[in-house]
Amino acid sequence: MKVLITGAAGFIGMHVAQRLLARGDEVVGIDNLNDYYDVRLKEARLAQLDGRPGFRFVRLDIADTAGVAALFDKEGFDGVINLAAQAGVRYSLLNPHAYAQTNLVGFVNLLEGCRHGGVKHFVYASSSSVYGGNTKMPFSEHDSVDHPVSLYAASKKSNELMAHSYSHLFRMPTTGLRFFTVYGPWGRPDMALFLFIKAMFENRPIDVFNHGRMQRDFTYIDDIAEGVVRVLDRPAAPDAAFDKDRPDPATSWAPYRVYNIGNHQPIELMAYIEALEKAIGRQAEKNFLPLQAGDVPATYADTAELRAATGFAPATPVGEGVRRFVEWYRGYYGL
Numbered sequence: 521m522k523v524l525i526t527g528a529a530g531f532i533g534m535h536v537a538q539r540l541l542a543r544g545d546e547v548v549g550i551d552n553l554n555d556y557y558d559v560r561l562k563e564a565r566l567a568q569l570d571g572r573p574g575f576r577f578v579r580l581d582i583a584d585t586a587g588v589a590a591l592f593d594k595e596g597f598d599g600v601i602n603l604a605a606q607a608g609v610r611y612s613l614l615n616p617h618a619y620a621q622t623n624l625v626g627f628v629n630l631l632e633g634c635r636h637g638g639v640k641h642f643v644y645a646s647s648s649s650v651y652g653g654n655t656k657m658p659f660s661e662h663d664s665v666d667h668p669v670s671l672y673a674a675s676k677k678s679n680e681l682m683a684h685s686y687s688h689l690f691r692m693p694t695t696g697l698r699f700f701t702v703y704g705p706w707g708r709p710d711m712a713l714f715l716f717i718k719a720m721f722e723n724r725p726i727d728v729f730n731h732g733r734m735q736r737d738f739t740y741i742d743d744i745a746e747g748v749v750r751v752l753d754r755p756a757a758p759d760a761a762f763d764k765d766r767p768d769p770a771t772s773w774a775p776y777r778v779y780n781i782g783n784h785q786p787i788e789l790m791a792y793i794e795a796l797e798k799a800i801g802r803q804a805e806k807n808f809l810p811l812q813a814g815d816v817p818a819t820y821a822d823t824a825e826l827r828a829a830t831g832f833a834p835a836t837p838v839g840e841g842v843r844r845f846v847e848w849y850r851g852y853y854g855l
Contacts, residue, residue, distance in 0.1 A: 522546040523752070524597045526582050526630065527604035528569070529553055529562035531708050532645070532699070535745040536601060537569055543749075546574045548595055551604065552581035556611070557709045564852075565706055582626030592633035599752050602630050602644040605675075608710055609649060609814045612672040623675035624682075631686045639692070641755040643748065646680055646696040646778060648737070648819045649673035657786075658822040661698070661770035661778050670814035680778055687776035693755035694775070697748060700782030700821045704741030704841055705848035712789075713842070716796055716804065717849055725805040726793070732808060734789035735818040737782040740841035743834030747781040750830035770825060782821025783834045795839045799846040 523540055527533040528549025537547050549569065553562050569575050580587050582604050606612075606622040627644070634642045651659045653667040668674040683694035703713045716726045759771035770778055797803055811817060823833040849855070 521598040522548070522596065524591075524595070524600045525549045526600075526602045527551055528577060529566045530603055531565075531706055531741065532702060532744055532748070533603040534565040534568060534706060535741050536603065536748050537575065539745050539749050541569070541572050541574050544574070548576050548578060548591075548597070550578045550580040550582070550591070553579060556606070556608070561706075561709065581622075582629055583621045585625075585629050588626075588629040588633050589636075592637040597637060597639050599641045599643070600630060600634055600639050601748060601752060602627070602642070605645060607672070607708065609670045609672045610812060611710075612670050612675075613814060616671050619671050619675045623672075624678060627679050627682060631682060631692075635686060635690050635692055641752060642683065642686075642692060642694045643752050644679060644683060644694070644696055646698045647673065647676040648698050648700040648780070648782065648821065649816075650677045650680070650698060651819070652816070657818065658784065658820040659780065660822040661780060661825055662768055664769060669816060672814070684772060684774065684776050687756070687772065687774035691775060693757070694777075695751050695756045696778040697751060698778060698780045698782075698821075699744060700737040700739045700780065700819055702739050702741055702744050704845050707741070707845065713792075713796065713845060716793065717800065717846065720796070720800060720802065720804050721853075721855060725807040727809055728789065728793070728806045729809050729815065730789075730811040730817055732790045732806070733817065735786040735820065736789065736792070737784070737786050737819045737821045738792060738838050738841070739781065739783045739821075739834050740836035740844075743783070743836050744781055746832060747779075747826060747830070747834065750832050751779065751826075754829060777829075779826045779829065780821040780823055781826060781834065782819070782823060783836070783838075784821055784823045786818060786820040787838050792838060792842070795842040796846070798839070799843045
């Protein structure tokens, strides 16, 4: 296939591109290389892809309406994987307009490109954040997600609604993937694991929110990439059993689906920190703080639908995933 990956210089984008290239697909990667975090890390990720047969990079912002339209007109993609987004729950409190531009304007630009370009399957990153104020565990795609607690979450829920409208109007297969706390080598510096390890190597205390009373369904990057590729290969189809009198949020009469991609095993934040301490070989000094605005105390993915559809569900143990991340971090930063 010829596949467009947006956010190709990002954490997930790089790993998904590597998987597609390894099996012989042609990949066009785009990214705007913004400075939300260290651009040098993004460039280093791209360096892992540059020169590989079948890969080309185009610097482009998905919010550039004319630029995105021109790219679709020129290339003729079979599949599109949208991993470009303004990420971060906490940053959405500081710069809300960035989320509107990338996550809403950029998203509709891609939908239009897929519509007019005859793309066979549009796969896009949603987020576990859409579950917002839900407390029923595990989080299921069949549950309502109408109570977001951050603008970031609201923008991701909006993506799912926008995708559904295009699936309905134009019979365009779309699949949303709700990622659960992704971690691993080449990870984002604004994520907890990266912040923790950086502070520990700099002999600074780590900030532990909600006084450590947090649970996360930490999901290793290789599992995420495998799930994305498997979903790409299975375009969404209409649900013949869909009942409009009792609508199921996970499916539709249109070719539309959403799936959780998580480890289906929530881990206490303190246990996660202990795994990091073990991998590094030192104790962390902890600065216990209240729960932050826009954050939630627990996440837990029900992955039954993903397993049924693809035969796969993430399963990498946190201890192993953290160990691999520490190995990469030491090597990348020469520690």
